[in-house]
Amino acid sequence: MRRACFKFSWVAAALLVPQLLIIFVFFYWPSAQALYWAFTLEQPWGGGNTWVGLDNFRAILTDPYYWGSVRVSVIYALATTALAMGMALTLAVFVDRQLAGYRTWRVAIIWPYAVAAPAVGLAFQFVFNPGAGIFSFINAVAPGWWDLSRNAWQAVVAIIVAGAWKQVAYSFVFFLAALQSIPRSLIEAAAMDGARPLRRMFDLQMPLLTPTVFFLLVINITDSFTDSFGIVDTLTGGGPYRATDLMVYRIYSEGFKGMNYSGAAAQSVILMLLVMALTFVQFRYVERRVHYT
Amino acid sequence: MAEISIRQVGKTYGKTTIMQGVDLEIHDGEFVVILGPSGCGKSTLLRLIAGLEEITAGEIAIAGEVVNNLEPRERGCAMVFQNYALYPHMTVSDNIGYALKVAGVPKAERMARIEATARSVGLVEFLDRKPGQLSGGQRQRVAMARAIIREPKVFLFDEPLSNLDAKLRVQMRHEIRRIHNAVGATSVFVTHDQNEGMTLADRLVIMNKGTIEQIGTPEEIYEHPASLYVAGFVGSPAMNILPGTVASSGLSVLLGDGQAVDIRSSFKARPGQLVQIGLRPEKLSITTKAHGLLAAKFQFFEELGSARIYHLEIEDIPVGVVSDLKLALTAGEEVGLAFPPSALHVFDGPSGRSLARAEAAGESRGTDASTTGLSMHGRLL
Ligand SMILES: Nc1ncnc2c1ncn2[C@@H]1O[C@H](COP(=O)(O)OP(=O)(O)O)[C@@H](O)[C@H]1O
Ligand SMILES: [Mg+2]
Numbered sequence: 089m090r091r092a093c094f095k096f097s098w099v100a101a102a103l104l105v106p107q108l109l110i111i112f113v114f115f116y117w118p119s120a121q122a123l124y125w126a127f128t129l130e131q132p133w134g135g136g137n138t139w140v141g142l143d144n145f146r147a148i149l150t151d152p153y154y155w156g157s158v159r160v161s162v163i164y165a166l167a168t169t170a171l172a173m174g175m176a177l178t179l180a181v182f183v184d185r186q187l188a189g190y191r192t193w194r195v196a197i198i199w200p201y202a203v204a205a206p207a208v209g210l211a212f213q214f215v216f217n218p219g220a221g222i223f224s225f226i227n228a229v230a231p232g233w234w235d236l237s238r239n240a241w242q243a244v245v246a247i248i249v250a251g252a253w254k255q256v257a258y259s260f261v262f263f264l265a266a267l268q269s270i271p272r273s274l275i276e277a278a279a280m281d282g283a284r285p286l287r288r289m290f291d292l293q294m295p296l297l298t299p300t301v302f303f304l305l306v307i308n309i310t311d312s313f314t315d316s317f318g319i320v321d322t323l324t325g326g327g328p329y330r331a332t333d334l335m336v337y338r339i340y341s342e343g344f345k346g347m348n349y350s351g352a353a354a355q356s357v358i359l360m361l362l363v364m365a366l367t368f369v370q371f372r373y374v375e376r377r378v379h380y381t
Numbered sequence: 382m383a384e385i386s387i388r389q390v391g392k393t394y395g396k397t398t399i400m401q402g403v404d405l406e407i408h409d410g411e412f413v414v415i416l417g418p419s420g421c422g423k424s425t426l427l428r429l430i431a432g433l434e435e436i437t438a439g440e441i442a443i444a445g446e447v448v449n450n451l452e453p454r455e456r457g458c459a460m461v462f463q464n465y466a467l468y469p470h471m472t473v474s475d476n477i478g479y480a481l482k483v484a485g486v487p488k489a490e491r492m493a494r495i496e497a498t499a500r501s502v503g504l505v506e507f508l509d510r511k512p513g514q515l516s517g518g519q520r521q522r523v524a525m526a527r528a529i530i531r532e533p534k535v536f537l538f539d540e541p542l543s544n545l546d547a548k549l550r551v552q553m554r555h556e557i558r559r560i561h562n563a564v565g566a567t568s569v570f571v572t573h574d575q576n577e578g579m580t581l582a583d584r585l586v587i588m589n590k591g592t593i594e595q596i597g598t599p600e601e602i603y604e605h606p607a608s609l610y611v612a613g614f615v616g617s618p619a620m621n622i623l624p625g626t627v628a629s630s631g632l633s634v635l636l637g638d639g640q641a642v643d644i645r646s647s648f649k650a651r652p653g654q655l656v657q658i659g660l661r662p663e664k665l666s667i668t669t670k671a672h673g674l675l676a677a678k679f680q681f682f683e684e685l686g687s688a689r690i691y692h693l694e695i696e697d698i699p700v701g702v703v704s705d706l707k708l709a710l711t712a713g714e715e716v717g718l719a720f721p722p723s724a725l726h727v728f729d730g731p732s733g734r735s736l737a738r739a740e741a742a743g744e745s746r747g748t749d750a751s752t753t754g755l756s757m758h759g760r761l762l
Contacts, residue, residue: 273466276433281480281527282454291479295470 119360125353137350144354153330154338154355161313161335164248168316169308171252173301176259181289184267201257205318212250212323236324240331243324247332250319251312259304266300267293306370313363335359383444383457383534383567384409385430391438392425392591400425400591401438412561412568416578416614417588423571424463426588427537430569432456444534459528460537463544465520467512467527473499474508477526498530502556518549529560536561538570542577554581575615579603587611609733612659612726618690620659621700624730627654634658634727638696640675648727648736655730662701664724667691667708673717679710693718 094100126144128137148154179197200208215222218235226234236243270293278288317336320326326333326341333341335355343352384407391401400422407413415423428434430441432453440447448456459480467476475482478495486494499505502522512520521541528536538557542550558581561568572578578585579599587594587602587610595607606612612620625634625642629652632645642658644650670676677693677700691702693716702718710716727736 271464271466273462273464274468276453277460277462277466277527278468278479279433279453280431280458280460281531282483283479284454287483292468 122353122356125350126357128350130349130353140350144350145358148351148354148358153333156330157333157335157338160244160332163244164251164316164332164334165309165312167248168251168255168312169305171248172255172308173259173304175252175256176304177263177297179256180260180263180267181293183264185285197260198257200254201261203254205254205315206322207318208250208254209319209322212246212253212319216246216323237328240328243328243332247316247319247323247334250323251316254319255308255311259308262300262304263297266297270296302370302375305374306367309366309370310363313359313366335362385535385567385569386442387426387430387439388441389439390426390429390436390441392422392429392434393437398591400429403439403591403593405586405593405596407567407569409567410565412558412570412581412583413586414570414572414578414582414584415586415588416572416575416582417594418614419573421588422591423573423588424539425591427460427539427569427571430456430535431458431460431537433460457534458537459531459533459535460539461524461528461541463540465512465524465541465544467520467523469512472509472511473504473515473523476512476523477504477508477530479527480531494530498526501529501560502526517545518553521545521549521553525557525560529564532564533566536564536566536568538568540572541570543572543574550577557581575617579615585615587614605735606659606726607735609657609659609728609735612728612735616661616663618662618701618703620661620726621665623658623660623695623698623700625656625658627652627656629653636675636695637698640695642675642725643722644725644727648725650727650736656736657728657730657733659726659728660700660718660720660724662690662703664720665700665702666704666719667693667702667706667710668717668719670715670717673719675718677716677718679714679716680712682710 125137127139127141129140129143130137183197203211213221216236218224218227218237223234234242236246274292274296275288278292283291314336316334317340320332320334320337321340324332326337336359339352339355339359342348342355346352385405387403387405387407390403392399403426405413415426417423425434429436430443432448432451432455436449440449442448443456443458468479471479474492474495477498478491481491481494495508496505499508502525504519504522504526507515507519507523512523515523521544524541541557542553545553554577557568557570570577570581582599584596585599585602586596589610595602595611597605602611602615606615606620609622613622623636625636627633627644627650628635628641631650631652633641633643634650634656635641636658650656667673667679675695677695680692680694680699682692683690688703688705689707691704691708691710693700693702700718728734729736
């Protein structure tokens, strides 16, 4: 890639400072602080700490509850990503083919992205609530069958659906843009070559979408590891019996409810490393299968 | 046999009509070029034939079968697009063989046909490359190969050469004609380049704002343009046009500066009619003022090597003359222009329609465009 080089200028520096300051104050500083806490034992009510080396990590990694949290986080990440991207792609294909009423849909589909995670969780409370939600009709048929607060798998499904619903919008926008940037004449050429719509989708649109699929995969997986707190907190509170105790949620409950700052800090360092490793692996191995044209 | 019949075809987008009343019979194995300026509806007409756009009026039949409601794949046409439309993620080989793959041709046969087709357009060394690694000319060949391999009944070309440089364009033009002669399929070729049209076509179709202006062989169109529009579009340098009025005798045309041009031998015109006289630069010759039929002032000339284009003026109206004589003239010099009576074209002023030639009046060109033109003259005369 060619780069333009500019001479150092005070104006440029002045324009950059606010942004750099924000990044420093809200990202690097807290990150450094967490990193420091992860290696110390912090007093719950403040006042002094002791260096404990890797003790915090050892404690976490030998805790079976922690591994349960990792397991459900991975399931949640894979399931929300698959569900969100699958839905987004299907909707984008429909909108791209300009099926009836696509203008209305397009707006309707983009909205959820503008909704904050806790609001999504609250909205889904209305859907999934066993007593008063939309799903309560199940309990009218089979009394007591549907209850998020008692059935672990139902709670997991509920946060996955809510998380996917929130992510659909973002993926949809990218899929739609990618589909629309495929030149019309390519599709027409394939039509002249005898390919029907479904065949064209598999032979042309899907391969040409791979850069977008890859990008969204990275974003969605990262997002579902790091941005699930609001949904879990409002929908299940981590329960029942820690079934939806996602890594992010566990950091919060350990740190602020259990007052175990050091343990929470160590967990957040692990989560950060995990997300970085995942992103690295995706770039390293998945990207090889991507066609950039 | 794949003749194409286009009958009273029209195309409307929403409320805007961009094409109407197009009638065209294309014979089996014919090479027809649709020629017209940008935006006149050439591509639209081609896409209507291909089935990429829906026909909103009239009907199109290919090989005797009305195709209005058929999908592109059912029409037996292959198309070469202006931007080539190659599949960017497939190799050249996969691009060329895609139609066969879709049709379920077994791999061995497919590879053999890809190889043979690639050989015929000189692409064998590039079969494993992606389109992004090819030059413009090579991409063009891939697009051609992709069309040829299907052995279609009809070839459709939408300005396939417009993205190439001048030299390559001439070369590919010859290639396309060679392939046409070898394959014998019916070809419809769209272009805005009159050179391409004149050299490639068995028959030319001149379009103007969504209607057909004239249909004929390149020679007919050049010699007998049905209108000022056609006359101005075909021929290079463009035809010289001089406005005038028919004299009260009806036998000559008076130009703005009072010069008279004799039209007695060939045209029937109404006294006082506003007309435009057309003279092709190639048909004019420069003589002395005394020997000329028209007087003009020499301005300058352009050297082409094989000939010169002399630029003259008749009362501020530029007039070009192409001649291989090397004349020594000075700017502002008064000269005479000579031409045979057959070189003279007279067009009705307001409508731009060609006036009926006395000896050519009965000649039928078999098109609606020219018949409406003729009947209009009948009314005017
Ligand atoms: N999808 C469309 N909607 C509305 N108008 C169109 C559309 N496609 C083409 N046109 C109009 O139709 C006219 C003819 O277009 P086209 O056939 O592409 O011209 P050409 O190929 O001769 O340059 C143009 O004026 C263009 O603006
Ligand atoms: Mg065009």
